[in-house]
Amino acid sequence: MIEWSEQFETKIEMVDTQHQRLFVLLNSLADCFTVGVPNEEMVEQVLRELQNYTNQHFTDEEAMMKERNIDPQFFAIHHMEHNSFIYDLSRLQLHISVDEDEVQTAEKLVHFITSWLVYHILGVDQVMAAQLRAIKQGMTPQQAYQANKTINRDAATMQLILTSVLDLWRGTAEHCRLLEEELLALKQST
Ligand SMILES: [Fe+2]
Incomplete structure (x- = not known):
């Protein structure tokens, strides 16, 4: 679970309101895994809502940066971070549908989104606000x-x-390890 606190505030009302909503949606997703076996339909629904809201938030934040004439170099870096998150999330989701252990993968997803949001809001978003x-x-x-x-x-x-x-690095390292195992298995079978 992720808890909103003053340190996440950018003091930009629209951004803070949307970030808080992202925390609420993320906690709803985490809630799906706290008691018993998660309801697959519910997980998909919350995840979809979280993704749609994230996309909308990125669009609004980027429009605001342009409107307030932020430096184009910084805009490009910030836009790239948003895009890489959308890409990573879609890659992880792909694994949810093919993995045997869906719960474990979905929990990894919650973990990844949490770490990324904390890193991004306290990092690039605070630099943007400054x-x-x-x-x-x-x-x-x-x-x-x-x-x-x-x-x-x-x-x-x-x-x-x-x-x-x-946490993000550990996730990547774990992913590399699994790929190495797959590669090894492939080599041994040929
Ligand atoms: Fe951002």
Whole structure:
């Protein structure tokens, strides 16, 4: 379960409202796995809702960045992060339908989305918010980008970011291990 707290706030109302809704949807998905065998139909429905809402959120956030003239270099990086999340999520989902152990894979999915959201909101989204504040205070988009490439975060926030990144890496490493096993099995069968 993921809990909303002040450290996730960007102080941009639309963004914070949508991020909170994402947390609610993610917790609904996690709820499907807390008691007994999950209802497959319900998992699919919540997951679909979460994906649709995520897509809408990315579209709204990107439109807002453009409207407020954020630096194009930063926009490209941010857009790439959004896109890679959509891609990774669709790849993981593919495994849900072919894997034998669906529950285990779906739990991995919840874990992945949680880690990614924490990493993204505390990372790139906070950098975005800092740049938009600087632009509002009179900096050019480029100055705002240069001045906020790295922002100061407290130790607790840094710990959360690093834990999330580690979780994402562990997930990738586990995926590589499974692929290696598959490859080995293929080699041995030929
Ligand atoms: Fe974002």
